[in-house]
Amino acid sequence: MTNAIYVAIDTPDLGQARALAEAVSPHVGGLKLGLEFFAANGPAGVAALSKTGLPVFLDLKLHDIPNTVGKAVAALAPLAPAVLTVHAAGGREMLQAAKAAAPNGCKVVAVTVLTSLDSADLADIGVSSTPAEQVARLADLVRSAGCDGIVCSGEEVAAAASRWPKGVFVVPGLRPAGSAVGDQKRVLTPAEALDRGASLLVIGRPITAASNPAEAARAIAASLASSPALTAGA
Numbered sequence: 020m021t022n023a024i025y026v027a028i029d030t031p032d033l034g035q036a037r038a039l040a041e042a043v044s045p046h047v048g049g050l051k052l053g054l055e056f057f058a059a060n061g062p063a064g065v066a067a068l069s070k071t072g073l074p075v076f077l078d079l080k081l082h083d084i085p086n087t088v089g090k091a092v093a094a095l096a097p098l099a100p101a102v103l104t105v106h107a108a109g110g111r112e113m114l115q116a117a118k119a120a121a122p123n124g125c126k127v128v129a130v131t132v133l134t135s136l137d138s139a140d141l142a143d144i145g146v147s148s149t150p151a152e153q154v155a156r157l158a159d160l161v162r163s164a165g166c167d168g169i170v171c172s173g174e175e176v177a178a179a180a181s182r183w184p185k186g187v188f189v190v191p192g193l194r195p196a197g198s199a200v201g202d203q204k205r206v207l208t209p210a211e212a213l214d215r216g217a218s219l220l221v222i223g224r225p226i227t228a229a230s231n232p233a234e235a236a237r238a239i240a241a242s243l244a245s246s247p248a249l250t251a252g253a
């Protein structure tokens with residue numbers, strides 16, 4: 020059975036990242052390395068964490084003109100990420116360029132509406148749609164551009180998954196009941212997100228900021244064990 024949990028290793032410290040990855044590895048399906056880790060450690064850091072043997076989700080949320088994004092994805096290809104993120108708002112040609120440059124086996128998923136945003140934040144940037152409407156619109160764009168899936172919150176994943184049966188649905192903004200929400204605004208528990216159709220669960224601070232990250236990861240994995248969707252995974 021696939022473990023759908025990808026732990027977000029959000030730290031600039033390579034030693035700490037390696038120790039965290041090793042501690043939680045029995046309880047997760049992969050590692051998510053994002054901007055904080057990449058800005059400090061670059062491709063060499065990604066290669067170092069790949070040695071844990073866990074699949075690596077490289078979350079750089081690329082968003083630029085098509086030529087630049089295509090070349091950046093090509094430059095990242097030797098790292099053989101299992102999953103790579105771009106921003107759906109980069110538009111169709113950018114999405115096509117990213118997918119065309121991605122290595123075989125790499126899922127290119129596009130961020131729709133960040134889980135740290137709500138309707139008021141969307142209004143601030145000139146988007147009058149609700150997060151649900153905007154996610155649906157961008158999911159259709161991402162699909163028609165030939166990418167593999169989207170990143171959205173647990174609130175939108177059921178609707179998105181019903182419209183795209185073969186899509187990969189990455190869901191961050193996850194909090195076990197009672198844990199601190201922090202800067203996230205559209206939040207669900209990991210089990211709820213899995214039940215609603217998430218294929219991959221991105222979980223950071225509920226694991227990494229816990230006093231015992233391995234135990235936190237084990238408990239979250241156990242909370243998913245009764246889900247009918249347990250076999251879902253990237």
Ligand SMILES: O=C(O)c1cc(=O)[nH]c(=O)n1[C@@H]1O[C@H](COP(=O)(O)O)[C@@H](O)[C@H]1O
Nearest residue numbers: 027053078133134170191192221222223224
């Ligand atoms: O692409 C992502 O992974 C992502 C998209 C999104 O909309 N929201 C979001 O929180 N993320 C990432 O998911 C992780 C969430 O971390 P925690 O809030 O600590 O669980 C961070 O690494 C974010 O960069």
